[in-house]
Amino acid sequence: MNAERYEKAFLLLCGAVLVLFMGALAYATLGMGIRLPGRTGVVDPKTVLTTPPWNDPGLRQLGPDRYEAVILAQAWRYQPQEIDIPVGATVTFHVTSADVIHGFYIEGTRVNFMVLPGQITEETYTFDEPGEHRLICDEYCGAGHHLMSGKVVVR
Amino acid sequence: MSGSGVPTAVVQSPAEPFRLPASQRRLIKWTIYLGFAAFAVAVLNGLDQALNYAGISILKWFPGMRTYYQGLTVHGVFNAIVLTFAFTNGFLALTTARGLGRKLSTGLLASTLASMVLGVALAGWAMFTGRASVLYTFYPPLQAHWTFYAGLALLVVSTWLTSANLFVALSAWRKEHPGERIPLMAFISVCTYVMWDIASIGIAIEVVGLLLPWSLGLIGGADPLLSRTLFWYTGHPIVYFWLLPAYVSWYVMIPRQVGGKLFSDSVTRVVFILFIVLSIPVGMHHQYQDPGIPSGMKAIQGFLTFGVFFPSLITAFSVMAALEMGGRSRGGKGLLGWIWALPWGDPSVSAQLLAMLTFMLGGITGLINASYTINRVVHNTTFIPGHFHLTVGSAVALSFMGIAYWLIPYLTDRKLWGRRLAVAQTWLYGVGVLVLARGLISGGLEGMPRRTFVALSPYNNGQWDLAGILTGIGGTLMFASVVLFFIVLGGTLLLGARSEEQEIPFTETMTAPALDGWEVKLDKFRYWVAVTVTLILLAYGPFLASYLPGHFLSPGFKIF
Numbered sequence: 001m002n003a004e005r006y007e008k009a010f011l012l013l014c015g016a017v018l019v020l021f022m023g024a025l026a027y028a029t030l031g032m033g034i035r036l037p038g039r040t041g042v043v044d045p046k047t048v049l050t051t052p053p054w055n056d057p058g059l060r061q062l063g064p065d066r067y068e069a070v071i072l073a074q075a076w077r078y079q080p081q082e083i084d085i086p087v088g089a090t091v092t093f094h095v096t097s098a099d100v101i102h103g104f105y106i107e108g109t110r111v112n113f114m115v116l117p118g119q120i121t122e123e124t125y126t127f128d129e130p131g132e133h134r135l136i137c138d139e140y141c142g143a144g145h146h147l148m149s150g151k152v153v154v155r
Numbered sequence: 156m157s158g159s160g161v162p163t164a165v166v167q168s169p170a171e172p173f174r175l176p177a178s179q180r181r182l183i184k185w186t187i188y189l190g191f192a193a194f195a196v197a198v199l200n201g202l203d204q205a206l207n208y209a210g211i212s213i214l215k216w217f218p219g220m221r222t223y224y225q226g227l228t229v230h231g232v233f234n235a236i237v238l239t240f241a242f243t244n245g246f247l248a249l250t251t252a253r254g255l256g257r258k259l260s261t262g263l264l265a266s267t268l269a270s271m272v273l274g275v276a277l278a279g280w281a282m283f284t285g286r287a288s289v290l291y292t293f294y295p296p297l298q299a300h301w302t303f304y305a306g307l308a309l310l311v312v313s314t315w316l317t318s319a320n321l322f323v324a325l326s327a328w329r330k331e332h333p334g335e336r337i338p339l340m341a342f343i344s345v346c347t348y349v350m351w352d353i354a355s356i357g358i359a360i361e362v363v364g365l366l367l368p369w370s371l372g373l374i375g376g377a378d379p380l381l382s383r384t385l386f387w388y389t390g391h392p393i394v395y396f397w398l399l400p401a402y403v404s405w406y407v408m409i410p411r412q413v414g415g416k417l418f419s420d421s422v423t424r425v426v427f428i429l430f431i432v433l434s435i436p437v438g439m440h441h442q443y444q445d446p447g448i449p450s451g452m453k454a455i456q457g458f459l460t461f462g463v464f465f466p467s468l469i470t471a472f473s474v475m476a477a478l479e480m481g482g483r484s485r486g487g488k489g490l491l492g493w494i495w496a497l498p499w500g501d502p503s504v505s506a507q508l509l510a511m512l513t514f515m516l517g518g519i520t521g522l523i524n525a526s527y528t529i530n531r532v533v534h535n536t537t538f539i540p541g542h543f544h545l546t547v548g549s550a551v552a553l554s555f556m557g558i559a560y561w562l563i564p565y566l567t568d569r570k571l572w573g574r575r576l577a578v579a580q581t582w583l584y585g586v587g588v589l590v591l592a593r594g595l596i597s598g599g600l601e602g603m604p605r606r607t608f609v610a611l612s613p614y615n616n617g618q619w620d621l622a623g624i625l626t627g628i629g630g631t632l633m634f635a636s637v638v639l640f641f642i643v644l645g646g647t648l649l650l651g652a653r654s655e656e657q658e659i660p661f662t663e664t665m666t667a668p669a670l671d672g673w674e675v676k677l678d679k680f681r682y683w684v685a686v687t688v689t690l691i692l693l694a695y696g697p698f699l700a701s702y703l704p705g706h707f708l709s710p711g712f713k714i715f
């Protein structure tokens with residue numbers, strides 16, 4: 001029966017393709033340095049509004065082209081709503097939530113992560129092009145979810 | 156497979172027709188009716204969601220629906236939980252009974268149905284009164300009314316009652332047939348429930364152990380990360396609980412319906428065993444963008460996710476081989492001529508062939524989602540619902556409708572009414588879901604967020620108009636198709652000719668199951684359960700060991 005031979009060849013081919021995909025992923029992760037959010041820290045969501053640095057959210061310069069953005073997500077806004085950064089700036093975002101789960105998606109970039117109350121999400125990104133990006137909450141967070149957005153301006 | 160003749164097959168399992176007692180068939184029938192009733196309500200709400208992306212809000216025509224998200228919750232819960240659980244509880248109980256040639260426990264069939272009715276009533280009341288607009292993922296600290304969680308718990312219990320029914324029947328069959336192999340149709344049906352029983356532990360702990368007492372005020376806080384982890388421990392394998400009933404049909408019914416035979420008994424068993432083993436330790440690929448989980452732990456589950464693609468690739472080959480055999484036995488010639496020779500005029504077949512075609516795209520987009528790095532771009536955009544409307548929204552839903560085209564006549568002793576209308580229905584759905592998915596996927600790549608009332612969103616600047624319009628058109632076609640589906644079902648119940656001679660489509664396999672050697676071990680579930688549990692401990696153990704006892708700090712929010 002030929003089908004048995006065809007089946008073996010098909011499965012070998014499929015296996016090889018899957019291994020190739022995994023290799024590509026390993027390269028993207030280890031070679032190109034594309035990272036996912038990891039375990040960075042916890043904060044009590046009930047007292048986060050008075051806990052540094054969340055009691056004073058905003059953008060701070062750390063060095064030449066190095067910035068830190070502390071952002072607090074709340075139903076249904078970000079604090080601050082807008083950040084302005086110069087072209088070429090590398091920004092590390094530190095984000096948490098004071099109430100429910102939110103999303104944090106800067107359109108046109110790979111900055112796209114979950115914001116959980118009690119957990120801190122960190123992400124570093126370099127903005128090489130001038131322009132205006134919408135910052136969109138992309139996780140359902142209640143009746144006003146579609147109203148929750150902000151702005152990242154690169155100039 | 157170049158010849159046109161079909162090789163002689165070995166009939167596996169009882170060749171003599173077997174019919175369940177009328178009382179048991181009636182319980183199965185009402186369980187499946189409940190699923191399709193939920194489907195009707197869910198699809199009606201789905202029309203509102205599809206049109207939302209086209210910038211049209213028809214919410215005001217929905218009495219009692221206060222917000223977009225209330226309808227979206229109903230759409231998700233009634234489709235992804237009620238329809239799938241009800242259909243599977245009914246369908247796989249029937250295939251197990253038919254495979255074993257033995258009746259089931261009437262008490263367990265009745266308590267399955269009762270548990271589902273009560274679950275739907277409780278969760279439905281919470282959703283329709285606006286007390287549970289938390290979507291079907293119900294992430295805390297959004298807090299629903301306790302009846303929502305209690306209803307969900309009862310729906311999960313209904314699947315366990317069905318499991319118990321299948322296991323009792325199988326164990327009785329084993330005593331009566333020492334040394335025999337479990338008939339294939341029953342084996343793969345039971346495999347589905349073995350996988351699900353292990354998989355549903357996560358959601359059971361989350362709902363019964365954490366969220367229900369939290370919603371009643373017995374526990375002060377919720378842990379959003381731990382809840383998400385428990386949810387997705389179940390939330391990924393649940394997609395195989397949706398899919399495997401369709402696979403049961405594709406493996407052991409569709410070949411018969413197209414005049415073909417199943418090529419290999421052992422390969423089929425191996426595929427279902429691989430689903431038991433690999434479905435569960437992969438849930439963290441839904442949490443790639445979560446804080447609080449070290450990325451190495453995410454990577455391990457990411458790699459395993461590519462592994463669970465493998466049994467679906469084997470399925471693509473096996474099912475295609477059976478289809479080719481059928482097409483050639485019906486006179487199909489040439490490399491691809493057998494495709495046109497398949498019985499496309501049978502709505503049950505056309506539905507499931509179209510379901511398979513859309514599932515290829517569903518599988519490919521699933522691999523994209525599971526890709527550790529590309530996920531950053533598509534995460535929580537409409538790319539995701541674009542993907543799963545090609546899987547659960549068509550591979551599963553369209554297969555269920557296709558199965559219904561013989562199952563409802565079988566259960567009601569009537570002939571299918573409106574056969575040509577039914578064929579048109581399947582095509583309309585297939586085309587509709589492709590247009591819808593094209594809209595959602597392209598919108599997602601342009602950053603259109605999922606689960607969002609974009610029709611009224613201030614940041615919607617028109618960039619997603621084309622994607623949204625395609626989503627609206629596709630969803631409208633799907634809605635119209637489902638209306639036709641219910642017209643055909645209603646016509647069958649009211650106008651279908653009486654016919655009591657119907658049998659369940661039962662495929663023959665070309666090789667009989669071996670009675671000795673390694674293949675006998677395939678039927679020993681305890682081995683596969685042991686391998687499964689080991690893999691789960693490896694995949695989830697490090698996270699739980701480093702995270703427990705957890706951070707139960709979040710009060711509930713009812714801001715919906």
